[in-house]
Amino acid sequence: MGGVFINYRGDDSRAMGELLDRDLAATFGREQVFLDCYSIRPGADFAQELMTQVRSCRVLLVVIDRDWLTITTPAGGRRIDDPADWIHRExxxxFTAGVRVVPVLVDDTDPPTEKQLPADLQALARCQAVTVRRRHTRLDVSALIHQLCDVEPTLALAAASAPSTQDTTITDAPGPRGVNVTGGVHGTGAGITIGAATGDHVTIGTPPPSAQQPHHPR
Incomplete structure (x- = not known):
């Protein structure tokens, strides 16, 4: 992959993960962003796929909300302390592969301290974090994208080579059913909307991938 891997915990963080996935894929291209519920194909060995993608990415974003440290296992222990926990493993x-790790703090979440983390994750507390506020996602994610381009030249190149937004208008022969085609194209999955004289609208293009419920507990 060589791009961005999004690490998240549970349904609440998944919503933020999906938002990041959408905006990063629109900027860098779908092939440069990995989110398990979109990126793992049916029948794939998800354990092998997750580890392969982590090792090959340039940046791992760790989405951290206020419950990230306190979610527990059925036995009552913290999931983040469990070496078999997928968030922990990723x-x-x-860190083992030398990947840049960026904590993404949701809203007013405090960054975890070394004392709050198991020994093999304590380096996370020393990684410079960014904040994404749900009420200001466009502003904050845009800032994150610029920062990623600054620190990882391969992502800057991916953004530069992604299709830029273009507006195109095509009109067919005169008549009451004249069709105007206006499209904004940016990144993988963008489409074109056709508005006919009757007010009909049709979207043409590749839709974004459908989300699948991960079968590995997060």
Whole structure:
């Protein structure tokens, strides 16, 4: 992959992960962004796929909300302390592979401290974090994209080579059913909207991938 891997915990963080996935894929291209519920194909060995993608990415984004540290296992222990926990495993694998790890703090979440983390994750507390506020996602994600381009030249190149937004108008022969085609194209999955004289609208293009419920507990 060589791009961005999005690490998230549970349904609440998944919503933020999906938002990041959408905006990053629109900027860098779908092939440069990995989110398990969109990126793992049916029948794939998800354990192998997750570890392979972590090792090959340039940046691992760790989405951290206020419950990130306190979510527990059925036995009552913290999930983040469990070496078999997928969030734990992905972050450890990223550090082992020398991947840049960026904590993404949701809203007013405080960054975890070393004392709050298991020993093999304590380096996370020393990674410079960014904040994404749900009420200001466009502003904050745009700032994150610029920062990623600054620190990872391969992502800057991917953004530069992604299709830029273009507006095109095509009109067919005169008549009451004249069709105007206006499209904004940016990145993978963008489409074109056709508005006919009757007010009909049709979207042409590749739709974004459908989300699948991960079968590995997050």
């Amino acid at each position: 972050i450890v694998e990223a």
